[in-house]
Amino acid sequence: MSTKPKLYYFDGRGKMESIRWLLAAAGVEFEEEFLETRDQYEKLLQGGSLMFQQVPMVEIDGMRMVQTRAILSYIAAKYNLYGKDLTERALIDMYVGGTDDLMGFILMFPFLSAEDKEKQRALIVQKATSRYFPVYEKVLKDHGHDFLVGNNFSWADVHLLEAILTVEEKKSDVLSGFPQLQAFKARISSIPAIKKFLEPGSQRKPVPDDKFVETVRRVLHMYYDVKAN
């Protein structure tokens, strides 16, 4: 196994994108193997590489890690993006839980029917602007620091930026009522490792399209209709 982490997933965002973001933010180079055929997936299954028969899977430090949150927690801790003590970790976990729930509404979006997509878009914007963004806006306003937790760059900041940009793709002016978040977005985007990740040619994946949906359905034999939350 090479020393760089190796990511096994489709050539697209899905559940792996947050992991790409976090590794990139930590300045960690990684390799990727893209699942394109059912055969590849079955080979991984038969080889026993997928603990619960699912991807994402990340080979890192001699482990074949699965379960997105487990992988993210490991990376955060390893690269000192998880706060300085249990209390800061608790805050980071809470904040990431929120942005994770928000991004969860977007994860299924490409798989929805055209009609459901419109409803879901409205739901995403409503949740973002009434439940999630106000929380982070207030956190930043109350302590006046550059970063969400402990005046130090952490996983929570990376995840929030990812969430902001992803929601903006659904409604470009969604930050209009949130001055703190606008400043946060500019600040975190200009951190060198993140700036690099946001440039063309990085391993950041584009907005999922029909080809991505087709690939996922084909590889996972996931042909059922996906309903909106």
Added chain:
Amino acid sequence: MSGKPRLTYLNGRGRMESIRWLLAAAGVEFEEVYLETKEQYDKLIKDGFLLFQQVPLVEIDGMKMVQTKAIMSYIAGKYNLYGKDLKERALIDMYVEGISDLMQMILMFPFSPPDAKEKNIESIKERATNRYFPVFEKVLKQHGQDFLVGNKFSWADVQLIEAILAVEEKVPAVLSGFPQLQVFKTKMSNMPTIKKFLQPGSPRKPPPDAHYVETVLKVFKK
């Protein structure tokens, strides 16, 4: 704030049950506040208790913690149920997340329409016996130890025993192909704190019934 953690949720399992299990397993006494009306819930939100307007809420060590995973990670970390290093924590996290996916099916079950219930039990049975239980059966067989990770009692063991019992309520013979898990179930059930939690009169909640579903729908009605 009193020394004991205070849990705010409905008087039933839902997402709070795993937290009750973990606190109990750690030997930590806790208080509970039960949501019975929409007004109580709206007041909690208005008073700024619920970071994302959701329960579970656990008041612990001066924090108003929300987000089930965050709460459990904190409890596991605080009470030494999270392994001895990053790698053990990674294993525990993987196991817990997997089991949690299985528990999610059980969580949603009471809210599924009556004509889907039989199909859902089949799905739970299929996932438990083909995807999740084989993993832990193999882990226990390979290292031959009593506990899943690092030869020491951890959050992963608590989550697994909770899941086994919850699935058994739906699929009574589900452990029949899993001798290691049968032994594991007996061993965990006999650990003093867990044994106490499994006795009548403990904070453990019964399987969700129609009244529980009704209360959930009423309290969280938009």
